Amino acid sequence: MKPKVLIYSKIGRKATAYIQQYCETVSFDKVDNSNRQAFMKELKDAAGLIGAGLRVDEELLQHAPELKIVSNVSVGYDNLDIQALGKRGITATNTPDVLNETVADLLFGMLLASARRIPELDGYVKEGKWGHGDESEWFSSDVHHKTIGIIGMGGIGTAIAKRARFGFDMEILYHNRTRNEDAELKYEAMYRSLPDLLKESDFVVLMTPLTKETEKLMGVEEFKLMKNSAFFINGSRGKTVDESALFKALQEQEIKGAALDVFEEEPIDKKNPLLRLPNVITLPHVGSATYETRLAMAMLAAENVVDGVLGKEPKNSITVDSKR
Numbered sequence: 001m002k003p004k005v006l007i008y009s010k011i012g013r014k015a016t017a018y019i020q021q022y023c024e025t026v027s028f029d030k031v032d033n034s035n036r037q038a039f040m041k042e043l044k045d046a047a048g049l050i051g052a053g054l055r056v057d058e059e060l061l062q063h064a065p066e067l068k069i070v071s072n073v074s075v076g077y078d079n080l081d082i083q084a085l086g087k088r089g090i091t092a093t094n095t096p097d098v099l100n101e102t103v104a105d106l107l108f109g110m111l112l113a114s115a116r117r118i119p120e121l122d123g124y125v126k127e128g129k130w131g132h133g134d135e136s137e138w139f140s141s142d143v144h145h146k147t148i149g150i151i152g153m154g155g156i157g158t159a160i161a162k163r164a165r166f167g168f169d170m171e172i173l174y175h176n177r178t179r180n181e182d183a184e185l186k187y188e189a190m191y192r193s194l195p196d197l198l199k200e201s202d203f204v205v206l207m208t209p210l211t212k213e214t215e216k217l218m219g220v221e222e223f224k225l226m227k228n229s230a231f232f233i234n235g236s237r238g239k240t241v242d243e244s245a246l247f248k249a250l251q252e253q254e255i256k257g258a259a260l261d262v263f264e265e266e267p268i269d270k271k272n273p274l275l276r277l278p279n280v281i282t283l284p285h286v287g288s289a290t291y292e293t294r295l296a297m298a299m300l301a302a303e304n305v306v307d308g309v310l311g312k313e314p315k316n317s318i319t320v321d322s323k324r
């Protein structure tokens with residue numbers, strides 16, 4: 001009998017077909033209160049679990065006695081309790097690298113969109129305001145030759161640095177758990193302490209994974225350190241930011257603007273006060289969401305889950321001290 005893989009979010013036909021060459025599959029488009037019971041029933045004899053975003057912790061694992069592998073279709077794995085998985089000898093995998101360039105493209109787009117006020121000015125034209133009022137109302141901020149500060153210089157951070165250096169002649173500062181010599185050599189990135197990076201940067205880009213250490217990394221004090229003319233771009237996880245502190249910093253113009261792809265609560269509540277600010281650009285967590293990259297992520301995650309259930313070492317195993 002083939003081992004069973006439980007698919008808990010949409011991974012596409014190609015990735016599903018790949019898994020089906022080796023395994024039985026049961027698929028759920030998403031798991032919520034309406035189908036949680038049915039999902040838990042299927043989990044009982046599943047050897048592999050694949051999808052994006054499900055909280056996998058001790059409580060869930062108690063219902064998964066046969067589980068050998070949890071394959072995340074994402075690079076971030078803050079949804080997984082790695083200690084709990086490790087204790088049970090269950091492998092966890094993610095999808096690093098294949099999304100770096102795509103996420104960097106979007107983050108740079110967000111940076112340009114805030115600095116040059118692209119969505120706001122698009123609205124201006126469409127509302128028929130062009131030709132009325134003073135042209136200086138449209139003025140925005142330069143990007144080229146400015147200083148970008150990247151917090152979290154992993155694969156995505158490095159891809160952002162490449163764009164900043166070669167596309168926009170920017171000065172690059174970074175803050176990371178460990179030094180990134182590659183980025184220092186190739187893109188002339190300079191290491192800074194977090195406070196120094198915040199003080200010196202015109203654009204602060206947050207790309208760090210969510211861990212206990214990075215939870216609410218950006219709070220009242222941190223936003224105060226930023227220049228009044230600076231922009232904040234978040235492509236990591238919403239919980240790395242104290243959202244009420246960000247709201248205050250934007251409202252009181254301690255910083256000039258922000259572009260956010262991630263939020264404390266997703267989907268964001270439409271009453272969230274951040275949505276009322278004109279100097280905020282919001283996106284629905286789409287950093288990696290292109291046809292090409294989501295396919296590459298799904299295929300990599302499918303290979304990982306198949307390797308895991310067949311007892312081979314998957315390509316992207318996560319260990320407790322994996323560098324992210």
Ligand code: 8YV
Binds near residue numbers: 076077285288
């Ligand atoms: C999506 C991401 O969250 O890879 C990550 O960590 O944030 C994104 O790619 C993920 O793929 C869920 O759809």
